[in-house]
Amino acid sequence: xxxxxxxxxxxxxxxxxxxxxxxxxxxxxxxxxxxxxxxxxxxxxxxxxxxxxxxxxxxxxxxxxxxxxxxxxxxxxxxxxxxxxxxxxxxxxxxxxxxxxxxxxxxxxxxxxxxxxxxxxxxxxxxxxxxxxxxxxxxxxxxxxxxxxxxxxxxxxxxxxxxxxxxxxxxxxxxxxxxxxxxxxxxxxxxxxxxxxxxxxxxxxxxxxxxxxxxxxxxxxxxxxxxxxxxxxxxxxxxxxxxxxxxxxxxxxxxxxxxxxxxxxxxxxxxxxxxxxxxxxxxxxxxxxxxxxxxxxxxxxxxxxxxxxxxxxxxxxxxxxxxxxxxxxxxxxxxxxxxxxxxxxxxxxxxxxxxxxxxxxxxxxxxxxxxxxxxxxxxxxxxxxxxxxxxxxxxxxxxxxxxxxxxxxxxxxxxxxxxxxxxxxxxxxxxxxxxxxxxxxxxxxxxxxxxxxxxxxxxxxxxxxxxxxxxxxxxxxxxxxxxxxxxxxxxxxxxxxxxxxxxxxxxxxxxxxxxxxxxxxxxxxxxxxxxxxxxxxxxxxxxxxxxxxxxxxxxxxxxxxxxxxxxxxxxxxxxxxxxxxxxxxxxxxxxxxxxxxxxxxxxxxxxxxxxxxxxxxxxxxxxxxxxxxxxxxxxxxxxxxxxxxxxxxxxxxxxxxxxxxxxxxxxxxxxxxxxxxxxxxxxxxxxxxxxxxxxxxxxxxxxxxxxxxxxxxxxxxxxxxxxxxxxxxxxxxxxxxxxxxxxxxxxxxxxxxxxxxxxxxxxxxxxxxxxxxxxxxxxxxxxxxxxxxxxxxxxxxxxxxxxxxxxxxxxxxxxxxxxxxxxxxxxx
Numbered sequence: 035x036x037x038x039x040x041x042x043x044x045x046x047x048x049x050x051x052x053x054x055x056x057x058x059x060x061x062x063x064x065x066x067x068x069x070x071x072x073x074x075x076x077x078x079x080x081x082x083x084x085x086x087x088x089x090x091x092x093x094x095x096x097x098x099x100x101x102x103x104x105x106x107x108x109x110x111x112x113x114x115x116x117x118x119x120x121x122x123x124x125x126x127x128x129x130x131x132x133x134x135x136x137x138x139x140x141x142x143x144x145x146x147x148x149x150x151x152x153x154x155x156x157x158x159x160x161x162x163x164x165x166x167x168x169x170x171x172x173x174x175x176x177x178x179x180x181x182x183x184x185x186x187x188x189x190x191x192x193x194x195x196x197x198x199x200x201x202x203x204x205x206x207x208x209x210x211x212x213x214x215x216x217x218x219x220x221x222x223x224x225x226x227x228x229x230x231x232x233x234x235x236x237x238x239x240x241x242x243x244x245x246x247x248x249x250x251x252x253x254x255x256x257x258x259x260x261x262x263x264x265x266x267x268x269x270x271x272x273x274x275x276x277x278x279x280x281x282x283x284x285x286x287x288x289x290x291x292x293x294x295x296x297x298x299x300x301x302x303x304x305x306x307x308x309x310x311x312x313x314x315x316x317x318x319x320x321x322x323x324x325x326x327x328x329x330x331x332x333x334x335x336x337x338x339x340x341x342x343x344x345x346x347x348x349x350x351x352x353x354x355x356x357x358x359x360x361x362x363x364x365x366x367x368x369x370x371x372x373x374x375x376x377x378x379x380x381x382x383x384x385x386x387x388x389x390x391x392x393x394x395x396x397x398x399x400x401x402x403x404x405x406x407x408x409x410x411x412x413x414x415x416x417x418x419x420x421x422x423x424x425x426x427x428x429x430x431x432x433x434x435x436x437x438x439x440x441x442x443x444x445x446x447x448x449x450x451x452x453x454x455x456x457x458x459x460x461x462x463x464x465x466x467x468x469x470x471x472x473x474x475x476x477x478x479x480x481x482x483x484x485x486x487x488x489x490x491x492x493x494x495x496x497x498x499x500x501x502x503x504x505x506x507x508x509x510x511x512x513x514x515x516x517x518x519x520x521x522x523x524x525x526x527x528x529x530x531x532x533x534x535x536x537x538x539x540x541x542x543x544x545x546x547x548x549x550x551x552x553x554x555x556x557x558x559x560x561x562x563x564x565x566x567x568x569x570x571x572x573x574x575x576x577x578x579x580x581x582x583x584x585x586x587x588x589x590x591x592x593x594x595x596x597x598x599x600x601x602x603x604x605x606x607x608x609x610x611x612x613x614x615x616x617x618x619x620x621x622x623x624x625x626x627x628x629x630x631x632x633x634x635x636x637x638x639x640x641x642x643x644x645x646x647x648x649x650x651x652x653x654x655x656x657x658x659x660x661x662x663x664x665x666x667x668x669x670x671x672x673x674x675x676x677x678x679x680x681x682x683x684x685x686x687x688x689x690x691x692x693x694x695x696x697x698x699x700x701x702x703x704x705x706x707x708x709x710x711x712x713x714x715x716x717x718x719x720x721x722x723x724x725x726x727x728x729x730x731x732x733x734x735x736x737x738x739x740x741x742x743x744x745x746x747x748x749x750x751x752x753x754x755x756x757x758x759x760x761x762x763x764x765x766x767x768x769x770x771x772x773x774x775x776x777x778x779x780x781x782x783x784x785x786x787x788x789x790x791x792x793x794x795x796x797x798x799x800x801x802x803x804x805x806x807x808x809x810x811x812x813x814x815x816x817x818x819x820x821x822x823x824x825x826x827x828x829x830x831x832x833x834x835x836x837x838x839x840x841x842x843x844x845x846x847x848x849x850x851x852x853x854x855x856x857x858x859x860x861x862x
Contacts, residue, residue: 074138081182186210231497233264275561728759800834
C-alpha cells in the first residue's frame with residue numbers, strides 16, 4: 035500500500051474510532067461533561083484520573099448507551115488537573131516565554147481504567163471535524179502532545195497506540211521502568227522518576243534498617259509487577275529474603291483481600307512492602323485497619339505514601355509507615371491556587387461541578403433573581419482541601435513547562451539551520467507532533483524553583499525522592515513527616531539520607547552473635563538459619579558472621595570464641611606441683627640409692643656383699659642412681675642438650691639385666707667375673723651404638739604441639755626424632771629385661787638360704803609391668819603429661835629394682851648383722 039494511502043487509512047481509522055468512542059463517552063462515560071477546555075494557539079492535552087471508578091460497560095449494543103458518570107472522586111488527581119491549568123496561565127502571563135503564542139488546554143477525566151483512558155486520549159488527538167479527507171491527513175491533530183497518564187498500565191496502552199502516530203506523551207506519575215524502553219515507547223517521556231530508583235531506595239532502606247525477612251504485596255498491573263521484579267534484582271545476593279509475595283487482584287474480591295491480610299498477620303515478617311496504586315492499596319489497608327493489625331511496619335510506594343485520604347481513616351494501624359514520596363517542591367502561588375476553593379469562587383465547568391457535588395455535597399441551583407448558579411454545599415470545602423498532599427503537582431508543573439520550552443525552542447529555530455532535512459525548521463501552526471517530540475527530548479531548562487529539568491536518553495528525569503514517615507501529631511491526628519531523601523545526582527555515599535529511630539526488627543532468624551556462624555536451614559531461604567558455635571581454635575568477632583576465622587599459629591580462641599588470644603606455653607617445670615613431686619621422688623631415689631651404696635661399700639668385706647658380687651652390685655647401684663637422676667633432665671623447658679640427654683641416660687637401666695647371676699647356682703661356672711665384665715661391656719656397647727646412630731641421624735630436639743585437645747596451650751616437649759631409634763632403645767631394654775626375668779625365674783628354686791632369685795624375679799616382673807603399661811599411657815597422655823608418664827615409668831622401675839633387690843640385703847646388713855655370716859650364705 036502506498037504511504038499516502040496508508041496514512042489516509044490510519045487517519046480515517048483513528049477518526050472513525052474516536053467518533054465511535056466519543057459517542058460512547060458522551061453517553062456512558064460522560065466525556066462531554068468530563069473535560070475542561072481553554073482555547074489557545076497550541077492546545078495541550080491532559081489526562082487525569084479525577085474519578086477512580088468508571089461506570090459499568092454497556093454491552094447489550096441494542097440501543098444507545100444510557101448516560102452515566104464515573105464515581106469515587108479523587109481530590110488529589112483533581113489538584114493535578116488544577117496544577118496544569120495554573121501552569122498554563124502562568125506561562126501565558128510570562129512575557130519571556132512564548133510571548134507571541136498562547137497556550138490552551140483540553141483536560142479529560144480518565145476514570146482510572148485503561149479502556150476509558152484510551153478512549154479519552156483518542157478523542158483528544160482526533161479533533162472535532164466531521165469529515166477527514168485524504169488531504170487533511172497530513173495536518174496535525176488538534177492536540178499535538180498529551181500530559182499524562184498517571185497510571186503505568188494506561189500509559190503503556192497509550193504509548194503503544196499513539197506512538198504509531200508520533201504523538202508525544204509526558205507523564206507526571208507513570209513510573210514503571212518498562213516505559214524506559216525507547217524501542218517500544220519512542221514517544222514517551224516523564225517527569226516522575228522511574229520506579230527502578232524506587233526499588234533501589236527500598237532495597238537501601240531494608241539494608242540500612244537490618245530488615246532481612248520481608249513480605250511483599252503488589253498490584254496486578256505493570257507497575258506492581260515491574261516494581262517487585264526490580265526490588266528482587268536489587269536485593270539479589272544480599273541478606274534480604276521475601277517471606278511471601280501476594281498479589282492484589284483488580285477485582286478486589288473481599289475473600290482474597292482477607293486471605294492476604296491473614297497471611298500478613300500470621301507471618302513472622304514484621305515489614306511489609308506494598309507496590310500498588312492508590313485504589314488497590316486502599317482496598318487492602320482498609321481491611322488491615324478493620325482487623326486492627328498494629329504490629330507491622332509498612333513500606334509505602336510513591337503512589338500513596340503521601341495520600342492524605344489514607345491518613346484520615348488509617349487510625350493507629352498504619353502509624354509508623356515509611357513512604358517513598360515524589361519530591362514535593364513548593365511553587366510560588368500554586369498551593370494557594372489549588373486550595374482556593376470556596377462558594378465565592380464556584381466552578382462553571384461541568385467536570386468541576388461534578389467534583390464539588392461528590393466531594394463536598396454541593397448542588398448548583400439557579401438563582402431566581404440573578405439567573406446565575408448559586409452553589410449550596412453541605413461539607414466544609416476548605417478543611418478537606420487543606421489536608422491534602424501536593425507531591426504530584428510539581429511533576430505536572432514541570433511537564434507543562436517542558437512542553438512550553440520545547441515550543442519556545444521551535445520558535446527560536448533559525449532559517450536553514452533547523453534540525454530537520456535540508457536545515458528545515460519546524461512548523462508552528464499547526465505543530466507537528468514528531469517535530470515537537472524531537473525538541474522535547476532535547477529540552478533543558480531551569481524551573482522557577484531553581485531545579486534543572488531535562489530528560490535522559492530513555493526519556494527519564496533523575497531519581498529524586500523524599501522519605502516520609504506517618505506519625506501521630508500533637509493533636510492526635512496522623513501527620514506525614516519528612517525524615518530523609520534520595521537524590522541520584524549526588525555521590526553514591528551521599529545520595530541516601532535518613533533520620534529515623536525506633537524501628538521494629540524483621541528477621542526470619544535473629545542475627546548470630548559473635549562466637550557463632552550462620553548455618554542455613556535446609557529447604558528455607560538464606561535468611562532463615564541456625565547459629566552454630568565456632569570450633570575450637572576458630573572465632574567470629576562480628577554479628578551475623580557466615581564463617582569462622584581460624585586463629586593464627588601460637589594463638590587460640592577464648593572461651594566465647596570471639597577473640598584469638600596467645601596460647602599459654604606449657605611444659606613440665608619445677609614450679610608445677612607434678613614437677614615438684616617427681617623431682618622430689620627423683621632426688622629421694624638417688625639419695626636412697628646413695629645410702630645403699632654407702633652401706634654396701636662399708637660392708638664390702640662381709641659375706642653377704644662378697645657373695646652377691648660386690649663389683650656388679652656397685653655397678654648396678656651406680657646405674658640406678660643415674661636412672662633416678664636422669665629423671666631430673668625431663669623436668670624444665672626442653673633444650674637440645676636436655677632432649678638428647680634425657681633419652682640416652684634412660685638407657686642405663688639395661689645394666690640391671692646382669693644382676694641375674696646368682697651365688698651358688700649352676701650358672702656361676704658360665705658367668706665368672708671376666709665373663710660378667712665382658713657381657714656388660716658388650717651389651718652396653720650395643721646400646722651406645724644405637725644411641726650414637728640415633729643422635730647422629732635424627733636426634734631428639736625440642737618441639738611444640740598446639741591446638742586440638744590441648745586447647746589454648748602450646749606444649750613444649752622433646753620430639754623423639756627417629757621413631758625407629760626410639761623403638762630400638764625401648765625394644766633393647768625390653769629384650770634384656772625379659773632375658774633377665776627368665777634367668778631369674780628359672781633359678782628361683784635353687785637351694786639358697788637367702789633366696790635372692792625370688793627377689794630378682796619379682797623386681798624384674800615389676801620392671802616389665804611398668805614398661806609394658808608405659809607404652810599405651812605414653813601414647814594417650816596429652817601435653818606435658820606425656821613427659822610425666824615417662825618420668826614416672828623411670829622412677830617406678832628404678833624404685834622397684836632398688837627395693838626388691840637391695841632392701842632385703844640392707845635389712846640383714848644393717849638390722850640383722852648376726853645373719854651376715856658365711857654359714858648363713860651357704861645353701862642347706
